[in-house]
Amino acid sequence: MQLPRTGLAVVGAGYWGPNLVRTALATRAVRLRWLCDLDAERARAVLGDQTTVRATSCYDEVLDDPQVAAVAIATPAATHFELVSAALAAGKHVLVEKPLTTSTAEAEKLIVLAREAGLVLMCDHTYCYTPAVRQVRDLISAGDIGEVQFIDSVRINLGLVQPDVDVLWDLAPHDLSILDFVLPEQVAPVAVAAHTADPIGAGRACLAYLSIWLSNDALAHVHVNWLSPTKIRTTVFGGSKQTVVWDDMNPAARLMIHDRGVDRLPADPLAPDERRQALISYRIGDARIPALAEREALMSVLAEFTGAIAERRKPLTDGTAGLRVLSLLEAASQSAECGGARVLVRKAGV
Numbered sequence: 001m002q003l004p005r006t007g008l009a010v011v012g013a014g015y016w017g018p019n020l021v022r023t024a025l026a027t028r029a030v031r032l033r034w035l036c037d038l039d040a041e042r043a044r045a046v047l048g049d050q051t052t053v054r055a056t057s058c059y060d061e062v063l064d065d066p067q068v069a070a071v072a073i074a075t076p077a078a079t080h081f082e083l084v085s086a087a088l089a090a091g092k093h094v095l096v097e098k099p100l101t102t103s104t105a106e107a108e109k110l111i112v113l114a115r116e117a118g119l120v121l122m123c124d125h126t127y128c129y130t131p132a133v134r135q136v137r138d139l140i141s142a143g144d145i146g147e148v149q150f151i152d153s154v155r156i157n158l159g160l161v162q163p164d165v166d167v168l169w170d171l172a173p174h175d176l177s178i179l180d181f182v183l184p185e186q187v188a189p190v191a192v193a194a195h196t197a198d199p200i201g202a203g204r205a206c207l208a209y210l211s212i213w214l215s216n217d218a219l220a221h222v223h224v225n226w227l228s229p230t231k232i233r234t235t236v237f238g239g240s241k242q243t244v245v246w247d248d249m250n251p252a253a254r255l256m257i258h259d260r261g262v263d264r265l266p267a268d269p270l271a272p273d274e275r276r277q278a279l280i281s282y283r284i285g286d287a288r289i290p291a292l293a294e295r296e297a298l299m300s301v302l303a304e305f306t307g308a309i310a311e312r313r314k315p316l317t318d319g320t321a322g323l324r325v326l327s328l329l330e331a332a333s334q335s336a337e338c339g340g341a342r343v344l345v346r347k348a349g350v
């Protein structure tokens with residue numbers, strides 16, 4: 001039996017919105033009805049002249065349409081709270097781009113609104129829907145890599161200096177949402193320290209180094225940077241048994257699983273003069289490249305969104321996942337303002 005299509009409106013026809021439009025048009029479970037942007041001409045240009053999808057600059061017109069069951073919002077972060085609140089108040093399910101909002105206080109309000117109205121609130125943490133990150137999550141939850149000991153993430157390139165947010169709020173949501181997605185339930189971030197710089201005088205941080213202490217004594221590190229002429233998108237997930245290297249710029253080997261690591265041997269059976277050398281032993285094993293499905297992340301995002309609506313369940317990256325990312329971002333900004341001091345992460349939850 002085929003489920004009825006979800007009537008969808010996309011809001012925002014700038015850089016990212018057209019990707020949602022393209023994906024919605026390719027998704028059987030969706031009927032794209034509107035593209036809304038303050039600049040209606042831009043929306044029309046994105047849709048082209050052979051479309052039945054309507055363009056508008058009037059958000060109320062979209063929300064008044066009973067055939068619209070859901071909206072996907074790809075506008076600047078500062079507008080998310082208002083647009084998401086209005087959509088939820090109008091009874092629409094919402095998919096909203098990262099970051100969910102610009103503060104945890106706003107995010108908590110949205111989560112409560114969605115819960116009370118029985119509507120889906122999903123955050124587009126796109127990378128969580130890539131086959132590579134799904135695989136890392138499965139490897140960690142199956143215990144294959146052992147205890148997570150470190151995570152090291154580098155996301156640098158010549159990026160667009162954003163007019164409204166610094167590099168932490170622009171790029172780090174990707175790394176932080178991945179961290180949130182792959183870590184086992186019992187491991188959570190406890191504190192952060194962020195060091196930022198603005199060497200070109202842009203008026204906001206253009207590069208940032210973020211350290212995140214985890215509850216199992218592991219440490220994660222994120223480097224985000226708009227000023228790097230080389231593009232690097234690499235994350236190393238270090239475990240007590242195996243280490244996974246995700247290089248998103250290398251389609252032939254996006255994931256490499258190294259059976260290598262450092263073991264600490266029990267000291268007891270050794271004589272005191274043997275201890276120093278024997279305590280640490282290095283395992284040098286094979287590395288393998290797992291086969292990954294070739295599936296565009298945004299297709300999976302929309303499948304998850306429509307699936308959550310049809311099955312009346314929480315999506316994988318729901319409002320609370322967005323809230324946890326915001327807790328980290330807020331702590332990181334606070335730390336950066338205090339010259340990189342260690343700041344405790346507020347426990348997110350409503």
Ligand SMILES: NC(=O)c1ccc[n+]([C@@H]2O[C@H](COP(=O)([O-])OP(=O)(O)OC[C@H]3O[C@@H](n4cnc5c(N)ncnc54)[C@H](O)[C@@H]3O)[C@@H](O)[C@H]2O)c1
Binds near residue numbers: 039098170
């Ligand atoms: N998931 C990802 O990988 C990814 C990638 C890039 C951007 N994003 C996110 O997408 C969002 C948009 O980013 P962007 O780079 O496309 O921004 P952008 O500035 O290129 O486009 C934003 C568009 O929204 C429109 N807009 C602004 N306020 C509006 C309103 N109240 N009603 C209707 N339209 C409005 C603007 O006219 C503009 O066309 C941000 O939250 C950003 O973080 C996500």
